[in-house]
Amino acid sequence: MIGDPRLGAGLLLAALLLGVDAVRADTYRWVDDQGVTHYSDQVPPDQAKQRRFKLSPQARELAVIEAAKSAEELQRERQLQLLRSQQEKLLAEQRAQDLALLRSYRSEDEMRRTLDGKLATLDTLIKVAEANRERQQAALASQERQAADLERAGQPVSSELRELMAATRRQVAELDEKVRHFQAEKTALRERFARDMARYRALSGAQASPSPSRMMVTGDAEHGAGEPISAIACAVGPVCDQAWALAKAYLLQHAAPTLALETARILQTPPPANDQEFEVTVTRIGSGQAEDILFLDLRCRPSPAGEALCASPRARSLRGGFKGFIEAGLAASGRDAPPARQGR
Structure with a gap:
């Protein structure tokens, strides 16, 4: 029916709904490989690799959608994530050891007394082993004289006496080894306590600082994605x-005049005191094979200035020079190390 008010109302409602849908449709802006700017509510598959912006109805930027990553970039990202997870595991183990150290001792004097007690125990064990060795050596000397007397008299040395001398020699050798073991244990104990005391002193005098797990880490997809990872593989042993x-x-x-932490697996500079400083960590990650991986990474304060520092040319230069510095040093000494392989 012409002029039916119900039909007009239905058409008006449909038009309004279509208008709402049009307003709500997402709009994207991107620049193609030729530098041409595009606006559309749909991104063609061949343009998905481009970095693009999602726009509001007023053409304001609502979000940034990163460009699709290449296979090489994805491989690098996986490698970096694996190295960082292994590094964080080593750091977490060190934090647990630090906590146990602080809980075990109330002062360095208490640590020294504990060391003296352990050394005294080992000295006692050494004296006991040495006394037993002297007795066995005296017994062996007597057995050898008995065997020599028999031989001079033209009599055969019995198999029992020969076996007894062999057993006594084994006992003397075992006691020699026991004394050497206790002496080596004393040396290792002194070295361990020296490291623990130095670490205890550093922890006791350290100021409160952000936990490494709360600090921003560099090398994300936005900054430095095309740069090589600061890692180098080296053969386990002297190299x-x-x-x-x-x-x-x-x-x-290149990073700091002193280290806040030095262990067999971790080298770390002091934590950043402000937004213009970063913490540098190198970890020696075991691959479970015949080589280790030395991996360098940076951490900055969790702030806009700290984020800018970790993405700065200064940070990129520090990361980028690590591998070449080690390779040059090994080459100068006549040694070499294979490059860190991809896909770890």
Whole structure:
């Protein structure tokens, strides 16, 4: 029926609904490889690789959608995530050891008394082993004289006496080894307590600082995605030991004049005191094979200024120079290390 008010109302409602849908439709802006800017509510598949912006109805930027990553970029991201997870595991273990150290002792004097007690126990064990060895040596000397007397008299040395001398010699050798073991244990104990005391002193005098897990980490997809990862693989043994010494030298020359932490697996500069400083960590990650991986990473204060610092040319230069510094040092000494392989 012409002029039916119900039909007019239905058409008006449909038009309004279509208008609402049009307003609510997402609009994107991106620039293609030729530098042409596009606006559309749909991104063609061949343009999905481009970084794009989601726009409001007033053409304001609502969100940034990163460009699709290449296979190489995804592989690098996986490798970096794995190295960081392994590094964080080492750091978490160290934090647990630090906590146990602080809970175990109330002062350095208490640590020294504990060390003296353990050394005294080992000295007692050494004296007992040495006394037993002297007795066995005296018994062996008597047995050997008895065997010599028999031989001079033209009599055969019995198999029982020969077996007894062999058993006594084994006992003397075992007691020799026991004394050496206790002496080596004393040396290792002194070295361990020296490290623990130095760490206890550092922890006791340290100021409160952000937990490493709360600090922003560099090298995300937005900053430095195309840069090589600061990691180098080295053969376990003298080569990797020298590479580890070179890693320490690199930190002291290029990151900080002193280290806040130095263990067999972790080298770390002091935590940042402000937004213009970062913490540098190198970890020696065991691969479970015949090589280790030395991995350097940075942490900054969780603030806009700290984020800018971790994305700065200064930070990129520090990360980028690590591998070359170690390779040059190994080459100068006549040693070499294979490059860190991808996909770890």
